[in-house]
Amino acid sequence: MSNASLVIANWKMNGNRALTRNMSEVLRDNQADFKGVNVVICPPYTLLSEMAGHIYYDDVALGAQNVSEYESGAHTGEVSVAMLQELGVEYVLLGHSERRAEQHESDQLVAAKAATVTQAGLTAVICVGEDKAQREADNTWSVIQAQLEKSLAGLSAKQMARVVVAYEPIWAIGTGETASPAQAQEVHAKIRGWLVENYQQVGAKTPLLYGGSVKANNAESLFSEADINGGLIGGASLNGEDFCAICRAAKG
Template sequence: MPNASLVIANWKMNGNKALAKEMVTSLRDNHEQFQAVNVVVCPPFTLISDLTRECYYDDIAVGAQTVSEHESGAYTGEVSTSQLKEAGVSYVLVGHSERRQLFAESDEQINQKVKATLSANLKAVLCVGENKSQRDAGETWDVVSQQVKNALQGIAPESTGKIIVAYEPVWAIGTGETATPEQAQEVHEKLRALVVELFGEIGNKLPLLYGGSVKPGNAKELFSQKDIDGGLIGGASLKTDDFLSICQAAQG
């Protein structure tokens, strides 16, 4: 029986108004099939208002794919936590591998973004994961644990209820490759021990998500692992039927 209680869609730089309406309508019409699952959709900034307008009940939340660490100022192209809150956002992805690789986000900047997100009473979805060369070199846990420690440095235990950690092996994002359920569980088990070490027993309640080519065909087995509490879904979240099937897999 799956343990999953949270499924987050990351549309990246994809989607349009038609998809937003189609997705919300499908999720709403089939909600009885995954009532125990919290669903979040993270669209591009331009579609946030469309989704928040459509999501008029609490079972579908809206998230942002990134946020500025600054509250306001001369930062052209950036979006602040207060602006996201005003738009109806309640979750923020922080430190996604594409932000780290393509936009040179450092561990220090990610830490600042986590703190800004939590200070605004938004939920921070911290993304961590190793690339293929790091995995091949046997450095997976060294990389992942350091990313977590750096990103959560200076975070008080009382903020733990607003933190989610998503393990996304970079080599499995958008490649069609997926960590086996056993590989994913091995990292999640260590993540569980790490957040308990950092925050005490409250760390046992911190949601741990898996991301990386999650599909309808592998979702149930991944979500059945002891320390996997849900998924961060990329490509499959752009296909209404696939995303619906993944939500249903999380329900069990």
């Protein structure tokens, strides 16, 4: 039985106007099959407005892949929370491993962005995860715990109510490798325990997502685990039928 209720598509630096149209049509045609599952699409910035227009009347939420920690000002190339809100964005991905690696984003920067996002009333999706060397050295939990402590630093209980935590083992992102359901559940259970210890009832309700080569053929087994509340989907979210199949698996 599925324990999932949230599925987020992360298109990364992919997609075009045709994909926004096709994806919205496929979701609309199939949404009765996964009614009750919260579905979020995170296209690149350039497609946010286009996607917003297509899903305006549908039960699909819009998300962004990043945001500035600043409200406004002389920050060339940055996008503020207010700009995202004007487009109807409800969710923002923060601290994805690709941004941590390629843009050198620190946990402290993720925390600043999380504060900005949650203060504005949007939901921050905080990504955590270990690389292959860290897993092989049996440092998975110490790495993730440190990321949680630093990336959520300073958030109040009220702000934490607008946080989602996504566990994405770096070694499984775009590699075709996937943590087994048992491996994923082991980490999710530790994350849940840490959240409850630090945020009590709010932590008990924080949605926990798994990401890392989630596909239509493995989503059901992952989503059946007790502490996996959904998925952050990369490559499979670029195909409407595949993504809908994952959403159906979330409904169970």
